[in-house]
Amino acid sequence: MKKERVSILEHELVPKHEIVGEEKVAELLDAYKIKKEQLTKIKLSDPVIKEIKAEVDDVVRITRRSRIAGKSLSYRLVIE
């Protein structure tokens, strides 16, 4: 029997990851007055990053469910 490949994105423990557009990134960096390198990082080899086909230097927005705040946002820079 051939095993069916399931996208990890559909797993309930994997939070929503999405690539942020160039303009939005600029806005974000401006809002926090930071450089791209000051964002939290995520490796290119991360399974989710592979799945959403993000590339090095992309910024991904991660939306998590939070016990405290209901919803929490964070941004990560894809690195090698």
Added chain:
Amino acid sequence: MRTKKIKGIKFGLLSSKEIRKMSASRIITPDTYGEDGFPIERGLVNQQIGVIDPGLRCKTCGGRMGECPGHFGHIDLEAAVIHIGYAKLIYRILTATCRKCGKVLLGEEDRKQFLEEIERQKERQADVGEVVKLVFKEAAKSRVCMYCGEPQQRIKYDKPTAYKEIDEDEKERRLMPNDVRERLEQIPDEDVALFGMDPKNARPEWMVLTVLPVPPVTARPSITLESGQRSEDDLTHKLVDIIRINQRFMENRDAGAPQLIIEDLWELLQYHINTYFDNDIAGVPPARHRSGRPLKTISQRLKGKEGRFRGSLSGKRVNFSARTVISPDPDIDIDEVGVPEAIAKELTITVNVTERNFDVMRETVRRGRTHPGVNYVRRSDGRKVKVTESNYETLAEELDFGWKVERHIQDGDIVLFNRQPSLHRLSIMAHYVMIMPGRTFRLNPTVCPPYNADYDGDEMNMHVLQTEEARAEAKILMAVQRNIISPRFGRPIIGSIHDYITGLFLLTKGEKRFEKEKVLDILHKIDVEDLGEPAGTFEPPEGYEVSGTKGDEVRPIPYWTEKQVFSMILPRGLNLEFQGKTCAKCVERGEECKKEKCSRDAYVMIQDGNLVSGIIDENALGSFKGIIIARIFRQHGEEITKTFIKNVSRLAINYIKQAGFSFGISDEDIPKEGKEQIREEAVHEAEKKVERLIRAYEGGELEALPGRKLEETLELLIMQELGRARDYSGDIAERYLGIENPGVLMAKSGARGSMLNLTQMAACVGQQSVRGERIKRGYRGRTLPHFKPGDRSADAHGFVRASFKDGLSPTEYFFHAVGGREALVDTAVRTSQSGYFQRRLINALQDLEVKNDGTVRETRGTVVQFKYGDDGVDPSKSDSGKFVDVDEVIRESLKVET
């Protein structure tokens, strides 16, 4: 003196040349002091390498003891010796370089690439370790040198400091340290860089010692014992060993001793130098003192909790501090600390004498060393004068502006108070001093929870603040009343405990009528201006004497209810509704909450500072819960909360003193019928059920639970049954004891103990367990020889049917000890483990900071969290961790409308 700025710190190795250059003396004799009692020249306690004897002068710099910082000496080693700290690195380098030409075994192309990579990492100020690791891995692969064509041999590293070469015929040949040194010398400078080393500051061959630096005597001072005998430092002992062996090696070699002896001595020299650096090497017996104690050598001085870094540099001892046992004083305020006079006379605060405080300071000096007095004064010229019995009067006369006076601490001074382990910031808080007789620090029991203190012999530390800035900061940030709300969970951590809760519970329970005298008696320590209107009047019973009445005149006596008495300490404008601890959770059972009409009076309702209904218990005022305290803190601020807590304490203590409260062994008594009922209905029934379960199991009728084996199922069901038996016997006991029983009262009000504790004392101790299972260890097939093998009954596996009061049978006692030991081991292991975890967590998080934009960042400004805690809430300013209590806000706003 010109101040200089540190531009950088460079780490490197000492070359033999450098060691000789910085040496003030070549040490050749292992002796220390001569017959005349003076240090021997060229010896280990040489006058050229520092002085530790008063009166002598250093022969190198001319300084006296305390002036001369000490100078290094050196020992010329007769044979090269591996430096233990670099043994592993030497091995790696040996495997990575050619045995003939010394070049790194990498192709031109690889070499260039690695060098570039190292350069890049250095530029980024990143760690080159990863690249270097790759260099060693790559170079060790080559079997033949690509430069001179020499075939390479395998090298074996024999811990701690021996290397062997294995040739094609699997024959081993020992590489002596001088062979190693020769090889390392051959490595060209350009190749050294590949190991992440800077050839100018660290040549590999410097890792093999030919000269040993001897630290100055000031770094290893000898101490004179009471008997007048000198006792040398451990390092000196070790150096003596090294010199002796060094000399013996030389003598033997010069006399042409056989190779075997020479090698043995060489090995011994290596051992002594190894243990001189580190006396805790795996697989090497530690060098010992004559008494058998392992020597404390260089590595031991630096390493670990008591080492130089963690013990002497990161943590130091301080002045202006005191430590003694703590004891309770419910009459002082929560932000006060009672200080014994003996301590107050030792600790001082420096005051500048000015126009404005001149008269006061002169009075203080005039008292000399008697309590609020002075220990030292400092004149305007900076001279410090000790105040004595004979000179204080003259000093008081001479006192002038510009002097500094070191006066005793006195009432109202602010100090820091601390109890170890300081696990959170509330472990150090600011208190105001109150000088008291006696020898202990006095502490209001309500501030025990943040310190996690009790009075079974706990000691606490006090620190006197020395500058105005420190005092201001302590007052604003660290005062006790600032820290009533815990930054951990956003609820009060300071609140009533133990007898306070019992007292309030007793006071507010039931319907009581207090006449005026009684009310005033209870409230006499509290500042209450108006008792308010009495709730009603009652006719005095026959023979009742009423003060102020004449003759047979009968006047009705006004009375106040218990709720009214409690309300007198509540601030105005306080509105609050919540369930007390005695709430039967009617709502959960699908019934409606009767609120203020609750039959158990468990619904606390406060309207405009009046207690309308409800019994006050742990939920209302206890530490960690404290709903009323939390509300007052938010609504009225810290000062009013502080007064409120003080008033609550006094009210509670006064009432419990008058009502009387005690708990004795007879309070665990259960009447005969009760005992009978527990035995029959709870224990016997359960044992019968267990028996049935065992029969069902043995008869193969038992069905396994999902995911469990048949045997596990049986055990699980038995555990459940016996657990139920204990709970049920507890219920029976509770019925017979009744709420009036002091034990039950304490458990129900939350003052101390639980119903489980009472159950175990009065009814049935219950099943003992090890790792959550019934006890089954012991002999083959049985726990003790008192049982038959294979016996699965409750008795045979640790069910204790007796209560602590009845006393346990011998087998029960044994099982209880088995279960008890696990609990003991668990706590011991858990505290040490969680302590270490916390240390690691703190080290990882200590530099994170919440910035003004609400982000959490580390020192480089990298964002760690975009919003602190995902919700941006500071728990210490929250309501139980929430930004606002929505229900409360709704209730409040509805009230305004009606």
